[in-house]
Each structure stands twice: as C-alpha cells, then as structure tokens.
Amino acid sequence: MERVPILKIGDVLLVSIQIDLQDQSVLSLQEDLADKIVKTGARGVIIDITAVEIVDSFIGRMFATIASMSRLMDAETVVVGMRPAVAITLVELGLSLGGVRTALDLEKGMRLLGAALPDTGAGRR
Amino acid sequence: MTTPPPEELAIGSGDDVVRVRQLVRTAAGHAGMSLVDQTKLITAASELARNTFVYGGGGAVRVEHVVNARGRAGVRIAFSDRGPGIPDVDQALTEGWTSGGGLGLGLSGARRLVDEFELETEVGKGTTVTVTKWTR
Numbered sequence: 001m002e003r004v005p006i007l008k009i010g011d012v013l014l015v016s017i018q019i020d021l022q023d024q025s026v027l028s029l030q031e032d033l034a035d036k037i038v039k040t041g042a043r044g045v046i047i048d049i050t051a052v053e054i055v056d057s058f059i060g061r062m063f064a065t066i067a068s069m070s071r072l073m074d075a076e077t078v079v080v081g082m083r084p085a086v087a088i089t090l091v092e093l094g095l096s097l098g099g100v101r102t103a104l105d106l107e108k109g110m111r112l113l114g115a116a117l118p119d120t121g122a123g124r125r
Numbered sequence: 126m127t128t129p130p131p132e133e134l135a136i137g138s139g140d141d142v143v144r145v146r147q148l149v150r151t152a153a154g155h156a157g158m159s160l161v162d163q164t165k166l167i168t169a170a171s172e173l174a175r176n177t178f179v180y181g182g183g184g185a186v187r188v189e190h191v192v193n194a195r196g197r198a199g200v201r202i203a204f205s206d207r208g209p210g211i212p213d214v215d216q217a218l219t220e221g222w223t224s225g226g227g228l229g230l231g232l233s234g235a236r237r238l239v240d241e242f243e244l245e246t247e248v249g250k251g252t253t254v255t256v257t258k259w260t261r
Contacts (some may be wrong), residue, residue, distance in 0.1 A: 020143045020146060024139050054164055054171060057234060058171075084161075089165050092234075092238055
C-alpha cells in the first residue's frame with residue numbers, strides 16, 4: 001500500500017494526491033493527517049486533487065471526514081483542483097460534499113485559508 | 126480499428142479495485158468515450174468493484190467492448206461474486222441504505238452513472254451486476 005505524503009508550509013499542511021488511491025491508503029491518510037495536525041498545530045489543511053482522475057463515494061467521504069476531523073482540532077480544510085469531469089460525476093453519484101470548502105487551485109486555496117504564500121520574488125528582503 | 130478482446134480480472138484486494146479502474150479507463154478510452162463519460166464509468170466500476178470485494182467476499186470482473194444495433198460502441202462490465210447474495214434488491218438499490226458502514230451510494234450511485242444496469246442475485250449463491258455505457 002502506498003502512503004500519501006503530507007507537507008508542511010507555514011501553518012498549512014499540504015496533501016497532494018498523486019496516486020490512484022486504494023481504500024487502505026485513504027484510511028491511513030486520515031490517521032496520518034490527524035496526527036500531523038496535533039503535532040504541528042497546523043491551522044489549515046489543503047488537499048490537492050489536481051491529479052486525481054476519479055473520486056468515488058469512499059474517496060469523497062474522506063474529504064468530508066478530514067474536514068470534520070480537522071475542524072475539531074481547530075484547522076480548516078480546503079479541497080483544491082477538482083477536475084470538471086470529477087465534479088459532474090460526484091453530483092450524479094449523489095455526493096455533493098456540502099460541508100467541504102473547495103477552491104479552484106492551490107493559490108486560491110491558500111488565500112482562502114489566509115495563509116501567507118511562499119515569497120518567490122527575489123530582491124524583496 | 127480492431128476490437129480488443131474481453132478482459133477478466135480477479136477482485137480479491139483493495140489493490141485489485143484500483144486495477145479494475147485502470148482496466149476500465151483503458152477500455153473506455155479505446156471505445157472513444159468523452160472524458161466525462163469515461164470518468165462516470167470508471168467511478169461506477171470503482172463502486173461496484175468495492176462491493177464485490179467488501180460485500181461479495183471477492184470475485185471477478187469482465188470488461189468487454191460491445192456494439193449496439195445502431196452501430197454505436199460501448200463498454201460492458203460484469204462484476205460477479207459467490208458471496209451471500211442480496212436478500213432485498215429494492216432496498217439495496219435505495220439511496221442511502223447500507224448494510225455495512227458505507228454511505229449507501231455504491232449501487233444506487235453506480236446505476237445513475239451508466240446507461241444500462243442489471244442485477245442478478247440469489248441468496249447464498251452470489252451476485253452479478255452488469256453495467257453498460259454507450260458512446261454518444
């Protein structure tokens with residue numbers, strides 16, 4: 001089973017899903033993320049699904065679970081980068097993910113969390 | 126263009142569910158389905174493969190290319206198991222009803238994502254779910 005890495009950028013934990021998720025990886029990610037939120041005191045979680053080709057009910061439920069779980073630990077979750085075909089399919093499947101915040105891309109997601117974007121501009125220091 | 130032969134795959138683990146998605150992705154792409162239709166079919170297959178594994182105790186999938194009377198291409202996928210069967214099919218197809226810990230969207234959701242849906246089940250013998258999606 002492959003594990004999904006969790007990166008820390010300032011106050012935000014970034015999870016970029018680059019693999020075809022099997023159910024066990026989904027469950028591990030939920031647990032790893034809960035641990036990491038507590039350990040780092042992160043205030044936000046971004047789940048980047050730009051590379052994810054399908055979201056079925058199990059994966060969709062993970063988003064809702066992570067959002068509720070992180071809220072209980074004082075962190076906000078944003079799902080970013082959902083492909084149009086995935087959004088259409090999710091709605092038809094019957095999963096509207098009402099309680100999950102979304103943003104079109106990583107940059108908008110970071111802004112939504114009020115997180116400082118990494119300063120890439122040279123000569124500003 | 127030659128039609129690829131049917132492919133079969135055993136479903137006995139979570140990794141196999143991922144393999145079913147990949148198999149269906151290849152078939153849907155080969156049939157010339159739009160990206161949205163491919164995504165719908167792969168998602169439906171993922172739900173049904175999980176059912177075969179979790180509720181049917183494992184089984185097999187068969188993916189085949191089909192052509193209808195009007196010459197339209199499609200992909201037909203059959204999931205079969207020798208599990209406990211479904212005692213109440215109407216209930217199992219009701220949105221939100223679940224026998225396990227899921228959301229109850231597997232069967233009802235998969236049915237909405239495909240063009241044809243057929244369920245054969247016998248208590249104590251097993252279940253076969255066959256779905257078809259046609260290109261537009």
